[in-house]
Amino acid sequence: MRKKTISLILLIFLIIIYIYTVVITSMPDKMVLFEGEEINTKTLLGLNLKEKDESMMVSSNMNNQKINDAGIKKLTLNLFDKLPIKAINVSVLPKTKVIPVGNIAGVKLYTSGVLVVGMSEIEGKDNKIYKPYENTGIKEGDTITKINNKYISSTDELIDNVNNSKGDIIEVTYIQNEQIKECNITPVKTDEDEYKIGLWVRDSAAGVGTVTFYEPTTQTFGALGHGISDIDTGELLNIASGEFVTTRVLNIAKGEKGNPGKIQGTIENQQTIGEISKNTGFGIYGKVNNISSLDIDASKEMEVALRDEIKLGKAKILCSLDNKNVQEYEIEIKKIYKENNYNNKSMEIEITDENLINKTGGIIQGMSGSPIIQNGKFIGAVTHVLVNNPKEGYAVFGDLMLKQSKEIGNKIQ
Numbered sequence: 001m002r003k004k005t006i007s008l009i010l011l012i013f014l015i016i017i018y019i020y021t022v023v024i025t026s027m028p029d030k031m032v033l034f035e036g037e038e039i040n041t042k043t044l045l046g047l048n049l050k051e052k053d054e055s056m057m058v059s060s061n062m063n064n065q066k067i068n069d070a071g072i073k074k075l076t077l078n079l080f081d082k083l084p085i086k087a088i089n090v091s092v093l094p095k096t097k098v099i100p101v102g103n104i105a106g107v108k109l110y111t112s113g114v115l116v117v118g119m120s121e122i123e124g125k126d127n128k129i130y131k132p133y134e135n136t137g138i139k140e141g142d143t144i145t146k147i148n149n150k151y152i153s154s155t156d157e158l159i160d161n162v163n164n165s166k167g168d169i170i171e172v173t174y175i176q177n178e179q180i181k182e183c184n185i186t187p188v189k190t191d192e193d194e195y196k197i198g199l200w201v202r203d204s205a206a207g208v209g210t211v212t213f214y215e216p217t218t219q220t221f222g223a224l225g226h227g228i229s230d231i232d233t234g235e236l237l238n239i240a241s242g243e244f245v246t247t248r249v250l251n252i253a254k255g256e257k258g259n260p261g262k263i264q265g266t267i268e269n270q271q272t273i274g275e276i277s278k279n280t281g282f283g284i285y286g287k288v289n290n291i292s293s294l295d296i297d298a299s300k301e302m303e304v305a306l307r308d309e310i311k312l313g314k315a316k317i318l319c320s321l322d323n324k325n326v327q328e329y330e331i332e333i334k335k336i337y338k339e340n341n342y343n344n345k346s347m348e349i350e351i352t353d354e355n356l357i358n359k360t361g362g363i364i365q366g367m368s369g370s371p372i373i374q375n376g377k378f379i380g381a382v383t384h385v386l387v388n389n390p391k392e393g394y395a396v397f398g399d400l401m402l403k404q405s406k407e408i409g410n411k412i413q
Helices: 004-027 155-164 354-360 396-413
Strands: 030-034 049-050 056-060 071-079 083-093 097-100 104-117 143-147 170-176 179-185 199-215 221-222 239-246 246-252 262-266 270-281 283-288 313-319 326-338 347-351 371-374 377-386 389-397
Touching: 083 199, 104 170, 104 270, 143 155, 155 199, 199 262, 199 283, 199 371, 199 377, 199 396, 221 396, 239 283, 262 270, 270 396, 283 396, 377 396, 389 396
Parallel strands: 030 083
Antiparallel strands: 049 056, 049 071, 071 083, 097 199, 104 143, 104 199, 104 239, 143 170, 170 179, 199 221, 221 283, 239 270, 246 262, 270 283, 313 326, 313 371, 326 347, 347 389, 371 377, 377 389
16 A cells, blocks of 8 residues: 555655646747737746846736836846746837738749659669659658759759769758758669659749738838648648749639638739748748838827737627728627747637628638737737637737748848
């Protein structure tokens, strides 16, 4: 009996250690907050944050604490107020106003290197079957950046380099899970007297989405609320450059249960809005070069709501569906995931506006990025639709998008 009791106590002790280890390791080394924003992160009894000057910054209940002064704060995560465990740098940004947009726009992205989207066997000139990529370590979703130590930026450049090898071994540099790797591949000569390595690659992507906001102080924009991933691999595209262009809506395919709708548009012969320099899980970002193409009203500039200001209940989204002015449509905020800093599903939303439901059936592809307004403040953007109920979906917090935009703005300035 005594042995069982000791074993049980030891097991509980190990579980507690494991839980604390998971929470501590999940705490980021860096944080970005706005003035007055609450620190939203999970914590446990006995853990607290202090500034380096030893003044108490956050108690065991971190989620009710705010930092009110802009600047760089150096915090320490402590156990039982005595043992320093982890250093955390917090960048506190001043409150910022943005202009919600809601215009549909075209997206053109060009990858940094070329993305591997598939592999296939090759029949050589000798009628034998080859797999040049076999045992090289290259996988779908990897990005090839160099051939024989020369940078490549397009599919054509890769093809030219492989053909110029004349069958000699080539050294391939590629990125896999954010790690740079190298391998050797021997191209195979085909019946067409071309050399191939059996890799299907892509160097660009295009689509339609919604511009979320424009920040006048830095002339930057945020859009979509989610990143652009390759259609074959599902990997977030590592981009070298891109552009946002005006688009003309051709058709709206209404969404229904099990079949998401979409906005069909053309980006041919349209105006450039700006340059895209960042593709993230929270949207795409860049600098606006042609402000007139957005047709925005500067008088509608508004504050970005902090998370504790977002409430369950009524809100509005902005979007343009018929090549005319941006319209407001009513929605309902059904659930708020206040501590979510890790993905773009910050809020659950439902379309309640009958006019929008009649036009689209709810949320459809192309509406991603539609800004959400509540109580006169920008609170976030539409990101996803529920396939089995197109009236419902998800939205990302506005502060998560603006923090991405701020990084672009700081580089520009």
